[in-house]
Amino acid sequence: MSSRADILGRVRAKLNRNAANAAVGRAAIEATLAARVQGPRPAVDPQKSALAARLIEKSLAYSSTVDQVATAAEAPAAVARYMAGLKLPMKAVVWPKLAGLDWPTAGIAVEARGAMDSDLVGITGCFCAIAETGTLMLCGSPDSPATVSLLPETHIALVPASRIVAGMEEGFELARAELGRLPRAVNFVSGPSRTGDIEQTIVLGAHGPYRVHLILLTAE
Amino acid sequence: MDLRARRFKANSEAALANPVLQANMKTAKGKFVDKRAISIREIDDFEGTREAAQALRNQVIENLDLWLEKFEETATARGATVLWAKDGAEICRHVVDIGRQHGVKKAVKSKSMLSEEAGLNLALEAAGIQPVETDLGEYILQINDNEPPSHIIAPVVHKSLDEVADLFHAVHKTPRKTEIPALTREAREVLRSHFLTAEMGISGGNFLVAETGSVALVTNEGNGRMVTTLPRVHVVITGIEKVIPTLEDLSTLMRLLPRSATGQSISNYVSVLTGTKAAGDLDGPEHLYFILVDNGRADVVGSEFQDMLRCIRCGACMNHCPVYQTIGGHAYGWVYPGPMGSVLTPLYTGIENAIDLPHAATLCNQCGVVCPVKIPLPELLRKLREKQVEKRLRPWSERVAFRLWAWVASCPTLYGIGTRFAVRYLKWLAGGKPSIPVLGAAPEWTKGRDFPAPEGRTFRELYARRRQP
Numbered sequence: 118m119s120s121r122a123d124i125l126g127r128v129r130a131k132l133n134r135n136a137a138n139a140a141v142g143r144a145a146i147e148a149t150l151a152a153r154v155q156g157p158r159p160a161v162d163p164q165k166s167a168l169a170a171r172l173i174e175k176s177l178a179y180s181s182t183v184d185q186v187a188t189a190a191e192a193p194a195a196v197a198r199y200m201a202g203l204k205l206p207m208k209a210v211v212w213p214k215l216a217g218l219d220w221p222t223a224g225i226a227v228e229a230r231g232a233m234d235s236d237l238v239g240i241t242g243c244f245c246a247i248a249e250t251g252t253l254m255l256c257g258s259p260d261s262p263a264t265v266s267l268l269p270e271t272h273i274a275l276v277p278a279s280r281i282v283a284g285m286e287e288g289f290e291l292a293r294a295e296l297g298r299l300p301r302a303v304n305f306v307s308g309p310s311r312t313g314d315i316e317q318t319i320v321l322g323a324h325g326p327y328r329v330h331l332i333l334l335t336a337e
Numbered sequence: 338m339d340l341r342a343r344r345f346k347a348n349s350e351a352a353l354a355n356p357v358l359q360a361n362m363k364t365a366k367g368k369f370v371d372k373r374a375i376s377i378r379e380i381d382d383f384e385g386t387r388e389a390a391q392a393l394r395n396q397v398i399e400n401l402d403l404w405l406e407k408f409e410e411t412a413t414a415r416g417a418t419v420l421w422a423k424d425g426a427e428i429c430r431h432v433v434d435i436g437r438q439h440g441v442k443k444a445v446k447s448k449s450m451l452s453e454e455a456g457l458n459l460a461l462e463a464a465g466i467q468p469v470e471t472d473l474g475e476y477i478l479q480i481n482d483n484e485p486p487s488h489i490i491a492p493v494v495h496k497s498l499d500e501v502a503d504l505f506h507a508v509h510k511t512p513r514k515t516e517i518p519a520l521t522r523e524a525r526e527v528l529r530s531h532f533l534t535a536e537m538g539i540s541g542g543n544f545l546v547a548e549t550g551s552v553a554l555v556t557n558e559g560n561g562r563m564v565t566t567l568p569r570v571h572v573v574i575t576g577i578e579k580v581i582p583t584l585e586d587l588s589t590l591m592r593l594l595p596r597s598a599t600g601q602s603i604s605n606y607v608s609v610l611t612g613t614k615a616a617g618d619l620d621g622p623e624h625l626y627f628i629l630v631d632n633g634r635a636d637v638v639g640s641e642f643q644d645m646l647r648c649i650r651c652g653a654c655m656n657h658c659p660v661y662q663t664i665g666g667h668a669y670g671w672v673y674p675g676p677m678g679s680v681l682t683p684l685y686t687g688i689e690n691a692i693d694l695p696h697a698a699t700l701c702n703q704c705g706v707v708c709p710v711k712i713p714l715p716e717l718l719r720k721l722r723e724k725q726v727e728k729r730l731r732p733w734s735e736r737v738a739f740r741l742w743a744w745v746a747s748c749p750t751l752y753g754i755g756t757r758f759a760v761r762y763l764k765w766l767a768g769g770k771p772s773i774p775v776l777g778a779a780p781e782w783t784k785g786r787d788f789p790a791p792e793g794r795t796f797r798e799l800y801a802r803r804r805q806p
């Protein structure tokens with residue numbers, strides 16, 4: 118007997134499974150999947166300005182830093198200011214999706230591709246951002262590769278204000294509506310990578326970025 | 338992993354007598370407790386959220402066979418291969434086979450307690466595949482001669498900074514570092530090269546989402562993302578009980594899991610991974626395998642211990658357990674310590690193999706109060722004790738003593754005489770002192786504490802006297 122048959126067989130026996138209750142159970146499963154009932158939710162003010170304010174507050178609590186400009190066109194200059202402040206070389210890997218912004222004028226040499234180990238700065242957008250916890254929702258695709266937010270020591274994310282949602286539920290709803298099905302990799306990122314394994318002392322930059330910098334695009 | 342739960346008493350005595358361990362446990366004590374208490378206040382309806390989580394976990398377990406078939410269908414539709422394993426040996430066979438099929442020489446691992454159940458690292462080494470643990474805590478344990486973890490969330494909670502500093506100095510052959518950030522950076526650099534060169538990533542799975550056929554992975558370090566993004570093969574090893582229905586359910590559970598585990602509003606990284614690398618994708622594995630593991634779980638379905646299958650492995654029960662806080666995790670002798678381990682170890686490895694664990698609890702119910710999915714842990718521990726009696730696994734002296742006690746207690750006159758004799762005898766034994774240092778009939782009881790001496794009269798005697806006008 119295969120292990121599958123053995124394991125499922127024992128579970129079925131324990132649950133007194135028969136054809137009739139299997140049909141009822143399958144119908145219940147389809148109903149559950151269609152209903153997508155939400156659990157209790159913490160109150161999050163859905164006003165646009167309140168969502169942005171909460172995203173900023175929670176992001177700061179998660180050791181991210183935040184800057185605000187009006188439009189995507191102003192983002193490269195804001196990125197350049199941030200990188201200059203950290204004395205980083207003016208080089209970055211950027212999501213292909215963002216390759217069209219005017220990076221050269223801001224003085225940043227960007228390469229639009231997946232990240233490599235040697236990349237120090239990764240610039241991404243986001244699929245949306247979640248106000249409840251100060252979280253970026255990143256969906257992987259050929260023009261938004263997952264490595265750019267992962268391998269470099271510094272991760273800079275552009276967040277259009279119109280893409281801030283209340284909770285994870287709205288993020289998934291948006292993915293269903295716009296993408297049809299989940300992409301291979303959906304990554305929720307809340308601040309820099311960290312570990313508390315040694316004496317429960319929090320250290321930033323375990324395996325992922327040491328720094329996460331959000332640039333909120335207030336008019337986008 | 339070898340089962341050492343039979344030696345619980347000896348192990349816990351050794352733990353109590355180990356000054357380094359005691360100091361380390363004292364350092365850790367209360368940190369997770371305080372952080373959890375603060376973070377759950379962010380949830381307006383925490384109790385309602387717990388109840389919703391309990392209900393959704395129950396819903397799956399009550400139709401587990403059908404939910405597993407559903408998950409298999411959705412995961413397969415996205416290009417994953419679903420395999421099944423009855424026990425640890427079969428997990429090892431599957432992973433080694435997958436490794437050989439894809440020419441794997443090195444496998445990077447994100448934390449998986451099931452791989453601990455299976456002893457997977459030794460099996461991989463024997464097959465010529467180098468396993469590399471990448472969670473900082475698990476890495477520390479691996480380079481310390483494959484030491485077992487002592488906590489499911491914080492595997493090296495029992496170790497001090499000094500011990501880690503010595504270990505890195507000895508193993509990495511670098512100058513000894515004494516700052517935690519420097520040690521973390523050193524591990525990051527060593528492990529980064531492994532991430533980039535490994536052909537296979539192995540992870541556990543916090544949840545399997547039936548709606549989408551996805552695995553949800555929760556980490557803070559980012560190693561979970563590395564392991565599932567860079568290598569060309571990804572193997573997920575999870576228990577069959579980890580299925581949840583929808584992404585909405587994942588959202589609910591993500592309000593509970595990080596808060597209960599580390600007191601965070603959310604873990605730094607939550608990855609929802611579905612299927613293999615798509616056309617044009619620049620990263621992600623070309624091959625994705627799920628190994629759905631029984632190893633004792635199927636037999637718990639439909640039993641009086643079914644509530645235990647709701648467990649989401651947050652570790653809150655051990656963080657709040659006075660016994661765990663005192664003896665640490667190694668004394669429990671298998672993969673899972675603390676109250677959840679004291680239930681799981683006998684259920685998964687045989688009640689007769691972990692006789693002492695259900696007794697390693699004060700039944701104070703702190704674990705039951707903090708459990709995010711409302712598992713009645715003290716009740717399950719009590720049921721396991723009952724099972725031991727039913728199966729005649731208790732020592733004959735204890736059985737005789739309880740028989741005798743039951744007979745005397747059901748006979749009021751005899752009970753009155755017996756207790757009057759006992760309190761007078763104990764008073765005499767104390768010889769005027771307030772306590773008795775060694776009780777001959779129950780020496781275990783007075784090993785670590787004195788027995789308070791009675792005043793010389795029973796409650797019934799005192800009551801009768803006060804009733805007199």
